[in-house]
Amino acid sequence: MSDASAADRPTLAVTGSTGWLGGLVARDLADRGVRQRLLVRDVTRAPDLPGSVAAQCTYRDGDAARAALEGVETLFMVSAAENEDRLAEHRAFVDAAAAARVHHGVYVSFFGAAPDATFTLARDHAATEEHLRASGMSWTFLRDNLYLEFIDQMVGDDGLIRGPAGEGRAAVVSHADIARAAVAVLLDPASHExxxxxxxxxxxxxxxxMARTVSEVTGRDVRFHDETVEEAYASRAAYGAPDWQVDAWVSTYTAVAAGELDGVSDDVERLTGRRPTSLRDHLVSQRGSR
Structure with missing residues (x-):
């Protein structure tokens, strides 16, 4: 990674490169020889990638974000870490990008994002999408379903996945498939405006x-316990999390029960040319790598 004058800085900016999604995207782009500007809270933590420069800013600091975004044409915007003020952070960052005259924003949203979505955080994603539409920038939205990597992490010490999901379905998607789709868009953003x-x-x-698949692949006795909503709130009370976070946890499952995460799309394959990874294939590969 190198520093550079403003005139020589890359015109593609990537956020979240110290996290899993932004990191996967940034490494893939670097492997392809694409120059990029890594927007990070701490430049000392930015990945050392060829053709990249780091710029320090946060979503909530509009002045720093605007300075970091000067000269950027395409912005890859990973959603901020979950917190009570995330929507305000998103709006401030979008405003900074518009003020810096960024042309195109590629935003990582959520499947079924809508103002009245059951999953509470999907409402924030819908509001962020609307703010981007109104910003004057062109845009592309990547609406991820639930991450399949989280499924076996949902299993408690008692072998149960607990939540009020009923018989609802989710089309869980892998981190790698999301990242590959994002890279495909960033390599030719004009085609995806x-x-x-x-x-x-x-x-x-x-x-x-999902529980049965985890059992079959891992050999563990894993089952799904369909909690009531009241049981779900009670079982999560011990974590001492704030109300907004518990609401988000529980509504993940009630959104599934409502059918709002059901439906298989061919968008990953159309963007990447590869069939997306299944939960079973992911679990098998994980066991093979141990």
Missing amino acids: GASYDLTGPEALTFAE
């Missing part, structure tokens, strides 16, 4: 089916 992509895995599964 005004497009929204639903990024899903190859099948929509109930949590009972």
Whole structure:
């Protein structure tokens, strides 16, 4: 990674490169020889990638963000870490990008984002999308389904996945497939202006089916316990999390129960040329790498 004058800085900016998604995207772009500007909170933590320069800013600091974004044409915007003020942070950052005259924003949103979505954080994503539409920038939205990597992490010490999801289905998608789809858009952003992509895995599964798949691949006795909403709030009370976060946790499952994460899209394959990874294939590969 190198520093550079403003005139020589890359015109593609990538946020979140110290995290899993931005990191996967930034490394893939670097492997392809694409120059990029890594926007990070701490430049000492930015990945050392060929053709990249680091610029320090946060989503909430509009002045720093605007300075970091000067000369950027395309912005890859990973959603901020979950917190009570995330929507305000998103709006401030979008405003900074518009003020810096960024041409195109590629935003990582959520499947079924809508003002009245059951999943509370999907409402914030919908509001961020609307703010981007109104910003004057062109845009592309990548609407991820639930991450399949989280499924086996949902299993408690008692072997149960607990939540009020009923027989609803989710088309869980892998981190790698999301990143590959993002890179495909960033390599040719003009071809994706005004497009929204639903990024899903190859099948929509109930949590009972997910639990059975985890059992079959890992040999553990894993089952799904369909909690009531009241049980879900009670079982999560011990974590001492704020109300907004508990609401988000529980509404993840109630959104599935409502059918709002059901539906398989071919967008990953159309963007990447590769069939998306299934939960079973992911678990098998994980066991093979240990």
